[in-house]
Amino acid sequence: MDLKKFNSSPTLEEAATWEGGPLIVHQNVTLLECASEAVLEEALSATPLKYAVVRRISPTVVLVDHGQVPELVKTLSKKGYEPRIVRS
Amino acid sequence: MQRIFEVLFDQLDTLKTIDNPGLRPASSHLAELNKLPSYLLRHVFEGYSVNALQVMAQGRGMDPHRKRASLEQDLANHFYDVPPLKQALERLSPIAREGFYHIKRAGGLISLGNWRMQIESRYGKEDTDQAQAELVGGLLAFYGNRNPYGMGFSFQHKSELASCGGVGPQIYFWSHSKVLNLFKVSQEEEAKYLARDLPQTFKGAEPVPALAPGFDSLLADLVSTTRYFEQTQVKALVSGGPGKRDFTKINGGLSVKEPGDIKTVKKIEDLGRLYFLWTLLKETQLVSLKVPEEVFQANHAASEEFFNMPRYRQARLLAGAWLRSDFNEFKRIPSLKFYRTSYYESSIPDTSKNIQARRFVLGLLDYYRRQGSLRPGEWLDFSSMVRAIQDLDANFLINHDFSGGDPGTGAYYRYDYDPLYPIPGFYGEDYYAGFTSTLKTPAPAKVNYRLPGEIGAPLKLAEDFALVEGEWLAQVLGEPLSWLGLVELARDEKGRPQALRLTDLGFAALADQPSERELQQAAHLDQLAAHSPETTRALLVQPNFDVLVLAPLENLPLLRQVDRFASQTSMGDVALYHISKDSVLxxxxxxxxxxxxxQTLRENNRVPVASNVVQTIEDWSTEFDRLILHENTHLLETPDAATLDRLMSQPDVHRFVVRRLGSTFALVTGELAQPAFSSKAAKLQAKPPARSNAAPFPLYQDYQALRPGSVSLENTTLLKVQPDAGNPYLFYQLGQFADLETWDKTRLSATFRLSAAAGQRAQQNGLTYQGVAEFLNEVLPRPTSRNRYQADQIPPETALALKGWLGFYGPVQVEKVLAIRVGQAGQLVEIFGLEEFKPALLGWAGPNIALVKESHFEELAARLAELGMPILDAASPVIATPEIPAGIAEKPKKGRRTVSEETSAERERKAREREEAGRLERPDLLSRQVYPVSGSRSLRKEPELSAIMDLLDLMAGTGVEPAELERMLDDLEGDDGFLPVRPRRKKE
Structure with a gap:
């Protein structure tokens, strides 16, 4: 799914650093990990998850907006994608 | 260990230090009695008879055959002398020594009635009189009474050595510190005195313990109640307890349910065992209140720790929780009838007194256990136990005297008992206040007044200890201590308490070590495990997903584990559970x-778990694990895969990296996410390094910290992320409602343009203007100190554009209107007050200008012309035609018309307006004549309406809006004689 349709962030699907650039530690992020690429694509197309994606970091992992987590979990569960929640 | 558990165990640990139950600290009154001045001491001696004074003087080695005044003076002067005190103590008889020991044990001040009761019960009246005379005659103890200001020494009559000159419960026997310190008793002597207070073994036939739910039921109910709080969101009432709906449901899951219809109970405090359970959960903090949400939450860690403890430790912990709880056993005594009395007048013990009494009783049981008076399996006589408590500390629950209290307590609020107008619950200061007992038959009164039998009789402080404190003890032994499994209470055929004993668990819990039975069971289980381990396993998992937990109360940790993924269907010797998709989820x-x-099922099942059960659980789990949401985690991003490869090959990488998520991403621990270097280094790395030289430290970007000033507004619609201030979360937030224009990766800087298309996209995303404004106010620069009270940093143009694009404002509707203007606001009010003109009115542009719909204008103009109010075009004084809009478009003619062009009506109107304008400069509305001057009072009924209208016109000229005029008229109508009721207009 082309997430650019929903957000114009320059780092949505690109790296935040560059070749020879610094290491970056992204603190306090909320990360959604899917069992497969197909599950992620399915969830993106079937639920409002696409609006909450902050970054896509691999075919199966996205960073999501931490401010929307309660609503997102509720919506995903309603659509049959109840996530396991792991709190660090 | 949980902190609260340590506190609760301490409650029981401190009981071990009690070697002398009922020993009280020195009375607070000793401070004043230790240094009485000579004139006060003379006053003390004035209260004694000459005979008594002569004996006192003889004891001190003085000449007794002198005048009374001399005796008083000499005794007062040598009152605190040590040698004669020592001699007096040495001369005391054994009974008097024991009597003085009890005074010292009571803190130096004891109610004379209590003291005599103790000694008389052992030695009889004569010996008690003799002991009392020895103590008074040797100047070792004295009579006193209490008043609101402290101790007093005045009585109605002169006191003798063996009798006080006053009567009543407020007579005390007191001593002072000097003599108390001089008095020493050996350990053998003390043990002998206290041995008299030991309870007797029960002598009758073997008693049968009363049926009461014990510790097993309590544990089972704690499991089910904790499960309820874990699985249900229970809201807290203002009182701090769960609501009726919740406690009714909890009661449904208990092994022993509350007697009677629980639906009639209003609050949990009115319940018995369920409320006891609730207080235990509260005190042990297995369930606690989550403050902002006002809901109860189960404490998993505490529950796990508690249910993994050995039974004797569990019982000990719960006993500690009971000691501190606000469960009120006194109010549950069935033989007492309670009355509503004030706190100060009532003898009903409050929470602090209840706690004190519980500590005393449990401490006494522990003391008897350590003394060897309580032996396993041996029954003690209940009545002797009550007597022992009365001897040791009659005030342990209810104050029989105020020797330990503050000066004045209880004295201010006492009043005389009036048999003709009795106050329910109060029968005089010799009686317990606030309740009567049905166990006592009321005596006939002198005035032929008798209390009805069902109310019972008032109880005397000096006589009815067994009916009050004794009943409380029976209640404590029969309910909380039996429920905790520490004590068994036997009752006779009439239901009266007969005997008591400590259970095995009671001995183990008080001794804080496992009982013999527990040790034997453990050894037996070890033997079984060595021979055939599968027989010690407690689970039976069946292919139909039913799970049986064998001996559940001996396998509580396992029961709790099964509880987490299966639903309980029954609980008894075997607990039956069922595994379903919902329960597994x-x-x-x-x-x-x-x-x-x-793993839990496999390790504890007696036979291998059926494959269909394992497969189904794994399927449900796999389905659940399709999506995993990691909250508040940290992520490392490297410029290229090779860098991450190098990092992953480091020897101590597992200390920092949880796992790799992609070619350039890895999940890292909090240790790496916290900068460990100095703040100076942190400042250095805050700026990303130039492309040429790589950073020695990583760049930290916190997604939950939005910094003010990280974004600036370059013009009305251009947002700029400041160099080095950007992070992906900030870009994501901006990208939701603005379009990216420029992007500088090396400086982490970008510009975003606000636009209609971006606004539409934001609306689809569910964003609102409020949300966007809140975010922008957080990231835009803070206002300067001069404008620090400015709430909104968004300029008005940007705010308006955002409101439009984000759907805060709807589209603007265009409508053609004509404005009609009049000199007097009242004219328009009257016109548009009529139903026929209302549809033509679109709105008001001021009190004198109305906006009329173009479509209705022609009709309105014609009708107004009929009514003598032709509409004049501003350009030409002719009746407006339907083509008025074209005429309005013309520029109005400037300058005044000549007088000849004006009609006479117009001239009159203008004159009136000028006159009114003159009045407006100094409006005097109050003196305005509304009624004819010459009219009689009856004329008030017929006010001059024209005058009122003039008044209203005048007010209209000041700019009062029609709605305001309406309100003022409504006010005038409030006065019956002032204005007749007007026909009301419909509110629009």
Whole structure:
């Protein structure tokens, strides 16, 4: 799914650093990990998850907006994608 | 160990230090009695007879045959002398010594009635009189009475050595510190005195313990109640307890339910065992209140720790919780009838007195256990136990005297008992206040007044200890201590308490070591495990997903584990559970993994678990694990895969990296996410390094910290992320409602343009203007100190554009209107007050200008012309035609018309307006004549309406809006004689 349709962030699907650039530690992020690429694509197309994606970091992992987590979990569960929640 | 558990265990640990139950600290009154001045001491001696004074003087080695005044003076002067005190103490008889020991044990001040009761019960009246005379004659103890200001020494009559000159419960026997310190008793002597207070073994036939739910039921109910709080969101009432709906449901899951219809109970405090359970959960903090949400939450860690403890430790912990709880056993005594009295007048013990009494009783039981008076399996006589408590500390629950209290307590609020107008619950200061007992038959009164039998009789402080404190003791032994499994109470055929004994668990809990039975069971289980380990396993998992937990109360930790992923269907010697998808999902949500569930079943099942059960649980778990949401975690991003490869090959990488997520991303621990270097280094790395030289430290970007000033507004619609201030979360937030224009990766800087298309996209995303404005106010620069009270940093143009694009404002509707203007506001009010003109009115542009719909204008103009109010075009004084809009478009003619062009009506109107304008400069509305001057009072009924209208016109000229005029008229109508009621207009 082309997430650019929903957000114009320059780092949505690109790296935040560059070749020879610094290491970056992204603190306090909320990360959604899917069992497969197909599950992620399915969830993106079937639920409002696409609006909450902050970054896509691999075919199966996205960073999501931490401010929307309660609503997102509720919506995903309603659509049959109840996530396991792991709190660090 | 949980902190609260340590506190609760301490409650029981401190009981071990009690070697002398009922020993009280020195009375607070000793401070004043230790240094009485000579004139006060003379006053003390004035209260004694000459005979008594002569004996005192003889004891001190003085000449007794002198005048009374001399005796008083000499005795007062040598009152605190040590040698004669020592001699007096040495001369005391054994009974008097024991009597003085009890005075010292009571803190130096004891109610004379209590003291005599103690000694008389052992030695009889004569010996008690003799002991009393020895103590008074030797100047070792004295009579006193209490008043609101402290101790007093005045009585109605002169006191003798063996009798006080006053009467009543407020007579005390007191001593002072000097003599108390001089008095020493050996350990043998003390043990002999206290041995008299030991309870007797029960002599009758073997008693049968009363049926009461014990510790097993309590544990089972704690499991089910804790489960309820874990699985249900229970809201707290203002009183701090769960509501009726919740306690009714909890009661449904208990092994022993509340007697009677629980639906008639209004609050949990009115319940018995369920309320006791609730107080235990509260005190042990297995369930606690989550403050902002006002809901109860189960404490998993505390529950796990508690249910993994050995039974004797569990019982000990719960006993500690009971000691501190606000459960009120006194109010549950069935033989007492309670009355509503004030706190100060009532003898009903409050929470602090209840706690004190519980500590005393449990401490006494522990003391008897350590003394060897209580032996396993041996029954003690209940009545002797009550007598022992009365001897040791009659004030342990209710104050029989105020020797330990503050000066004045209880004295201010006492009043005389009036038999003709009795106050329910109060019968005089010799009686317990606030309740009567049905166990006592009321005596006939002198005035032929008798209390009805069902109310019972008032109880005397000096006589009815067994009916009050004794009943309280029976209640404590029969309910809380039996429920905790520490004590058994036997009752006779009439239901009266007969005997008591400590259970095995009671001995183990008080001794804080496992009982013999527990040790034997453990040894037996070890033997079984060595021979055939499968027989010690407690689970039977059946292919139909039913799970049986054998001996559940001996396998509480396992029961709690099964509880997490299966639903209980019954509980008894065997607990039956059923595994369903819902129950497994509940377990997975709480953090369990499918493999954990299968492992629990496999390790504890007596036979191999059926493959269909394992497969189904794994399927449900796999389905649940399709999406995993990691909250508040940290991520490392490297410029290229090779860098991450190098990092992953470091020897101590597992200390920092949890796992790799992609070619350039890895999940890292909090240790790496916290900068460990100095703040100076942190400042250095805050700026990203130039492309040429790589950073020695990583760049930290916190997604939950939005910094003010990280974004600036370059013009009305251009937002700029400041160099080095950007992070992906900030870009994401901006990208939701603005379009990216420029992007400088090396400086982490970008510009975003606000636009209609971006606004539409934001609306689709569910964003609102409020949300966007809140975010912008957080990231835009803070206002300067001069404008620090400015709430909004968004300029008005940007705010308006955002409101439009984000759908805050709807589209603007265009409508053609004509404005009509009049000199007097009242004219328009009257016109548009009529129903026929209302449809033509679109709105008001001021009190004198109305906006009329173009479509209705022609009709309005014609009708107004009929009514003598032709509409004049501003350009030409002719009746407006339907083509008025074209005429309005013309520029109005400037300058005044000549007088000849004006009509006479117009001239009159203008004159009136000028006159009114003159009045407006100094409006005097109050003196305005509304009624004819010459009219009689009856004329008030007929006010001059024209005058009122003039008044209203005048007010209209000041700019009063029609709605305001309406309100003022309504006010005038309030006065019946002032204005007749007007026909009301419909509110628009």
């Amino acid at each position: 509940r377990g997975l949500r709480s953090g369990l993994r499918g493999s954990d569930i299968v």
